[in-house]
Amino acid sequence: MSPQRIATAIDPVPFVTLDRQHERLMPELREAFERVVGSSGFILGAEVEAFEADFAAYCGVAHCVGVASGTAAIAIALGAAGVGPGDEVIVPAHTFIASALGVIHAGATPVFADVDAQSGLLHGGSAAEVLTARTAAILAVHLYGQVCEMREIRDLAARHGLFVLEDAAQAHGASDGDRRAGALGDGAAFSFYPSKNLGALGDGGAICTDDDALAARARELRHLGQRRKGEHVSIGANERLDGLQAAFLRAKLPHLDTYNQARRAHAATYDRLIEPLTSLRVLPVRPGSRCVYHLYPVRCGNRDALATRLDSEGIATGIHYSPAMHRHPAFETLGKASHPVSLANADAWAAEVLSLPMAAELTVDEIERVVAHLSPA
Numbered sequence: 232m233s234p235q236r237i238a239t240a241i242d243p244v245p246f247v248t249l250d251r252q253h254e255r256l257m258p259e260l261r262e263a264f265e266r267v268v269g270s271s272g273f274i275l276g277a278e279v280e281a282f283e284a285d286f287a288a289y290c291g292v293a294h295c296v297g298v299a300s301g302t303a304a305i306a307i308a309l310g311a312a313g314v315g316p317g318d319e320v321i322v323p324a325h326t327f328i329a330s331a332l333g334v335i336h337a338g339a340t341p342v343f344a345d346v347d348a349q350s351g352l353l354h355g356g357s358a359a360e361v362l363t364a365r366t367a368a369i370l371a372v373h374l375y376g377q378v379c380e381m382r383e384i385r386d387l388a389a390r391h392g393l394f395v396l397e398d399a400a401q402a403h404g405a406s407d408g409d410r411r412a413g414a415l416g417d418g419a420a421f422s423f424y425p426s427k428n429l430g431a432l433g434d435g436g437a438i439c440t441d442d443d444a445l446a447a448r449a450r451e452l453r454h455l456g457q458r459r460k461g462e463h464v465s466i467g468a469n470e471r472l473d474g475l476q477a478a479f480l481r482a483k484l485p486h487l488d489t490y491n492q493a494r495r496a497h498a499a500t501y502d503r504l505i506e507p508l509t510s511l512r513v514l515p516v517r518p519g520s521r522c523v524y525h526l527y528p529v530r531c532g533n534r535d536a537l538a539t540r541l542d543s544e545g546i547a548t549g550i551h552y553s554p555a556m557h558r559h560p561a562f563e564t565l566g567k568a569s570h571p572v573s574l575a576n577a578d579a580w581a582a583e584v585l586s587l588p589m590a591a592e593l594t595v596d597e598i599e600r601v602v603a604h605l606s607p608a
């Protein structure tokens with residue numbers, strides 16, 4: 232927006248603001264593009280290795296393995312951990328569909344667990360409810376940018392010999408105490424879908440881990456099962472991160488903390504302005520954890536009417552997510568075994584959640600305009 236332009240009440244408020252982010256970053260992005268085209272390092276190569284080193288250091292883990300998407304990261308991390316056909320993986324019933332699809336792509340079966348009524352997150356108690364003799368792993372989805380309470384989940388996993396994979400697709404830079412998402416499980420899957428807190432200019436993903444063997448297996452599986460050139464040791468996939476996306480991600484990573492700080496400031500503004508509106512509930516954040524607000528969800532009894540009204544005022548919203556996982560026609564063939572317990576909290580979230588505009592580049596004026604149209608909710 233040009234500085235001369237004065238915002239009016241009818242100016243739309245966008246849901247994502249990548250155009251604003253990219254306008255400011257254009258010189259760095261152009262430089263990254265020219266570097267890759269100049270070197271022809273399009274598939275894996277130096278840019279991918281450099282980004283992997285940078286992102287592993289950022290997350291505080293020994294290894295980062297760049298892959299083609301967050302969905303691929305989940306599938307490959309599970310495969311690398313030896314989770315596959317015949318195994319069950321506990322997945323929260325309230326998440327984005329790709330969490331469960333990654334499990335299915337690994338050949339395993341998702342079993343849906345309920346989530347915490349307040350935070351919408353999987354927790355140790357709800358995971359324990361769906362544990363069976365076939366359970367091999369737990370997918371701890373750090374939804375909306377808030378990390379799951381991992382201590383209980385890890386204790387449960389330790390007692391039953393389960394692999395804990397973080398789905399950190401929405402949680403780049405989130406933390407619990409002094410540990411960042413990516414370093415809270417046995418492995419972690421990240422997405423760099425463009426609108427994520429750290430987003431590429433296309434698809435991208437990564438697996439983070441401290442486990443040398445897991446990282447080595449993941450490197451093989453993403454690259455046609457190849458250990459060394461010409462030596463194919465397993466049935467791998469073509470799920471590599473490409474050099475251009477890695478170079479763009481390297482340009483953006485130094486800005487991630489600033490972007491997250493802006494998201495947190497916007498969330499604090501929303502929280503403060505929404506507090507008097509008794510018909511809306513905001514996301515509670517666990518003390519000691521740092522939420523990076525990939526999304527800003529509110530709960531509201533008449534969600535659809537509110538979304539329609541905001542839309543008529545030019546305010547973009549989203550629904551993250553509805554229906555709950557076990558109600559997707561895509562998962563019908565999994566049958567009742569995939570949802571053996573009540574998933575009432577997941578259903579309640581699906582019925583009531585509405586995401587308000589959230590992005591680092593929004594202005595306080597835009598946040599205030601959104602809130603001005605929330606009442607009566």
Ligand SMILES: Cc1ncc(COP(=O)(O)O)c(C=O)c1O
Nearest residue numbers: 300301302327329330400422424
């Ligand atoms: C929670 C969650 N898991 C997994 C994914 C899958 O990531 P991708 O779209 O990169 O495959 C996403 C995002 O799209 C997500 O939000």
